[in-house]
Amino acid sequence: MTTQKRTARTTPAATKRAASTATKAPAAAKSTKAPARVAAKAPATKAPAKAVAKPVTKPAAKAPVKATKPTKAVAKKTTKSSATTDAQLLDFYREMLFIRRFEERAARAYTQALIGGYCHLNLGEEAAVVGLMSALRPTDYLFTNYREHGYAIARNIDPNAIMAELYGRADGVSKGWGGSMHMFDMDHRLLGGYGIVGGQLPLATGAALAIDYRGDDDVVMCTMGEGTTNIGAFHESLNIAELWKLPVVFVVINNFLGMGTKVEKSSAEPEIYRRGAAYRMPAARVDGADPIAVAAAAQIAVDSARSGQPYLLEVTCHRLRGHSVVDPAKYRTPEEVEELKLHDPVHNLAAELVAKGLADVATLEALDESILARIDEIAAFAEASPHPDVETLFDYTYATPVPNDSRRLPGQPLFDENGVAQ
Amino acid sequence: MTLMSYRQALHDTLRSEMLRDENVMLMGEEIGVFEGSYKITAGLLAEFGEKRVRDTPIAEEGFTGAAIGAAMLGLRPVVELMTINFSLIAIDQIVNHAAKIYGMFGGQAKVPMVIRTPGGGGQQLGATHSQNIELYYAFVPGLKVVAPSTPADAKALMLAAIRDDDPVLFLENLALYNTKGEVPDHDEPAVIGKAKVTREGSHLTLIGYSRMAYVAKKVADQLADSDHLDIEVVDLCSLRPLDRETIINSVKKTNCAVVVEDDWLTYGIGAEVAATISDGAFDYLDAPVRRVAMAEVPMPYAKSLETAALPSEHDIIQAIYQTLDATGHRRSKTGPHD
Numbered sequence: 001m002t003t004q005k006r007t008a009r010t011t012p013a014a015t016k017r018a019a020s021t022a023t024k025a026p027a028a029a030k031s032t033k034a035p036a037r038v039a040a041k042a043p044a045t046k047a048p049a050k051a052v053a054k055p056v057t058k059p060a061a062k063a064p065v066k067a068t069k070p071t072k073a074v075a076k077k078t079t080k081s082s083a084t085t086d087a088q089l090l091d092f093y094r095e096m097l098f099i100r101r102f103e104e105r106a107a108r109a110y111t112q113a114l115i116g117g118y119c120h121l122n123l124g125e126e127a128a129v130v131g132l133m134s135a136l137r138p139t140d141y142l143f144t145n146y147r148e149h150g151y152a153i154a155r156n157i158d159p160n161a162i163m164a165e166l167y168g169r170a171d172g173v174s175k176g177w178g179g180s181m182h183m184f185d186m187d188h189r190l191l192g193g194y195g196i197v198g199g200q201l202p203l204a205t206g207a208a209l210a211i212d213y214r215g216d217d218d219v220v221m222c223t224m225g226e227g228t229t230n231i232g233a234f235h236e237s238l239n240i241a242e243l244w245k246l247p248v249v250f251v252v253i254n255n256f257l258g259m260g261t262k263v264e265k266s267s268a269e270p271e272i273y274r275r276g277a278a279y280r281m282p283a284a285r286v287d288g289a290d291p292i293a294v295a296a297a298a299q300i301a302v303d304s305a306r307s308g309q310p311y312l313l314e315v316t317c318h319r320l321r322g323h324s325v326v327d328p329a330k331y332r333t334p335e336e337v338e339e340l341k342l343h344d345p346v347h348n349l350a351a352e353l354v355a356k357g358l359a360d361v362a363t364l365e366a367l368d369e370s371i372l373a374r375i376d377e378i379a380a381f382a383e384a385s386p387h388p389d390v391e392t393l394f395d396y397t398y399a400t401p402v403p404n405d406s407r408r409l410p411g412q413p414l415f416d417e418n419g420v421a422q
Numbered sequence: 423m424t425l426m427s428y429r430q431a432l433h434d435t436l437r438s439e440m441l442r443d444e445n446v447m448l449m450g451e452e453i454g455v456f457e458g459s460y461k462i463t464a465g466l467l468a469e470f471g472e473k474r475v476r477d478t479p480i481a482e483e484g485f486t487g488a489a490i491g492a493a494m495l496g497l498r499p500v501v502e503l504m505t506i507n508f509s510l511i512a513i514d515q516i517v518n519h520a521a522k523i524y525g526m527f528g529g530q531a532k533v534p535m536v537i538r539t540p541g542g543g544g545q546q547l548g549a550t551h552s553q554n555i556e557l558y559y560a561f562v563p564g565l566k567v568v569a570p571s572t573p574a575d576a577k578a579l580m581l582a583a584i585r586d587d588d589p590v591l592f593l594e595n596l597a598l599y600n601t602k603g604e605v606p607d608h609d610e611p612a613v614i615g616k617a618k619v620t621r622e623g624s625h626l627t628l629i630g631y632s633r634m635a636y637v638a639k640k641v642a643d644q645l646a647d648s649d650h651l652d653i654e655v656v657d658l659c660s661l662r663p664l665d666r667e668t669i670i671n672s673v674k675k676t677n678c679a680v681v682v683e684d685d686w687l688t689y690g691i692g693a694e695v696a697a698t699i700s701d702g703a704f705d706y707l708d709a710p711v712r713r714v715a716m717a718e719v720p721m722p723y724a725k726s727l728e729t730a731a732l733p734s735e736h737d738i739i740q741a742i743y744q745t746l747d748a749t750g751h752r753r754s755k756t757g758p759h760d
Binding site: 143174175177185196199203207213232233397405406415 | 447473478479481483484485486488489491492493494495496497518525526527529531532534564566586587588613615616660663666670697698701702
């Protein structure tokens with residue numbers, strides 16, 4: 001384990017956090033790009049942790065209302081110097097375009113059968129990815145679902161190792177054991193992409209428990225799709241996180257489609273952030289096409305978690321392609337497909353950069369060229385990386401070696417010619 | 423050595439491990455204020471506080487998964503699932519996550535945790551509260567599954583399980599909690615993955631685990647007195663990994679075997695043991711391997727039906743007689759079976 005103590009605390013972290021949050025009403029995030037979609041809930045009357053078990057005369061969790069006045073997120077954005085924001089926009093764009101080209105290359109490699117299994121892409125989610133990741137410290141932890149390539153990139157994991165993992169090679173970030181859905185890097189504190197819907201939520205909650213147990217000041221961010229919010233693990237995890245005041249941010253990427261099922265068909269409350277009220281957990285919704293808005297909202301959420309108040313952040317996105325590479329998304333109407341073009345965050349940000357005079361078309365094209373060249377190198381690295389040696393097949397069943405652990409290959413008998421079990 | 427109950431051995435071991443390592447913490451339903459449904463954790467909340475003895479909501483998936491996540495960051499959680507029946511609520515976290523995390527990520531994260539849970543029928547708890555479904559976990563590479571049958575083994579295997587860097591499902595048994603035995607005073611962990619010959623013999627190998635290992639030993643002792651039979655008893659102790667060589671070595675000596683289990687026969691752990699004997703000692707067998715297992719029904723509530731569904735000492739004795747008859751072994755004409 002690479003876990004380290006960074007902040008020595010003399011009092012239990014939970015107590016400290018609860019005390020610090022009792023008077024602090026987490027502010028809401030708001031996007032200037034899509035104000036109609038933005039709403040937030042700030043339970044300003046939230047009871048201190050120690051009083052939670054007692055009946056409260058005034059419900060602390062009111063029905064969430066749409067933000068009617070400027071929120072902290074907006075204020076933060078407007079108080080920043082425009083130069084800082086502009087520089088951030090350019091950085092975000094570079095990162096978003098890199099993810100875009102990486103994912104497009106992954107799709108191509110998949111159709112060339114260089115990548116196996118399932119392959120879920122972050123196309124349409126790039127602004128959300130970079131905005132969310134910008135709020136984390138390098139020492140914070142991230143748990144994701146199976147749509148995580150972009151997150152791994154934004155956590156500064158070597159893209160060679162990410163692509164090599166997709167190719168199932170020994171240099172892969174999970175040594176070829178995980179594939180597209182199961183990227184892991186302890187050094188960069190990506191504690192896993194998880195293929196089982198909702199599986200990562202209890203784990204992330206537990207990681208936050210370990211942080212709290214030790215009195216460290218790291219935060220855990222846990223991403224999921226909106227379809228995940230209907231599974232029991234979502235309810236159980238948010239409940240536990242709030243009960244124990246754990247430093248965790250639950251992020252729902254709401255792309256309005258769970259595979260082919262519309263959110264209104266799967267969620268009785270399709271405005272997902274409102275579900276936070278059931279756990280008295282502050283929550284907000286932000287437009288995931290706007291990286292600056294996402295970054296601001298994520299910062300509020302992460303700050304809240306660091307102070308001991310878990311947070312639910314809903315980020316609306318549009319999935320530009322099918323659920324996975326092989327899905328032609330025939331359930332979308334032609335009108336919906338046409339409308340999707342309006343929601344491409346990479347194109348929209350490029351247009352914004354040009355319109356604001358922050359970059360000209362030629363500069364952006366040059367950037368694209370350089371990224372495409374880099375992606376070529378990445379793909380070449382992945383293809384050149386060796387397949388994992390079959391000799392390593394039994395290396396990762398157990399961390400503590402144990403007698404009578406089987407090392408039998410399928411065609412071998414249970415007992416060898418000497419009568420030894422294998 | 424100290425004479426104590428299986429319950430006391432578990433309690434004392436949890437306590438001593440918490441004193442030894444501050445990363446060891448307990449999680450589960452009603453383990454703190456209520457002191458545990460079966461009182462294994464009695465007094466530990468008062469001694470160690472809420473941080474280390476954590477009462478959870480009724481959310482097996484949520485808190486078992488949280489323990490896994492905490493273990494990934496280096497804590498050593500010991501989770502209590504009130505009975506193994508409720509583990510079904512947590513099975514995604516146990517099978518898809520605890521068992522997979524070390525391998526699926528190429529060895530980058532360990533999951534040093536213990537899931538304690540009792541199985542066992544015979545308490546008139548009905549169909550959903552009387553199951554022995556440890557097989558579901560013993561089936562899965564990445565998990566270790568241990569099943570002590572004595573207070574001494576409960577201690578030694580708990581020490582091993584807590585100090586192990588892998589997820590260990592620790593099977594207890596409702597009927598064993600009050601059984602007593604001598605427990606060593608030293609803290610010597612058992613070796614997970616090893617079976618034990620708890621009684622040496624030459625006529626027949628009787629194999630069991632958990633409660634049935636206890637019953638098997640009792641039956642063997644009884645038949646030594648009543649029938650002058652010399653039965654060897656193998657206590658599996660570990661269901662994954664399974665110590666196949668100890669089984670085979672015994673059968674090579676006795677040339678016949680009876681497997682006893684509290685779970686259902688079809689696809690059960692006895693089936694795996696019988697297949698192991700077939701693979702490893704076929705030429706040594708003088709009779710087919712006999713299995714004594716629960717009737718293939720959801721466990722009924724009524725005592726008469728429940729008793730009929732569970733393997734009894736009488737059932738085991740009859741299976742032993744029939745197996746020995748099949749081998750041509752001459753038994754005492756005065757035995758109670760004639």
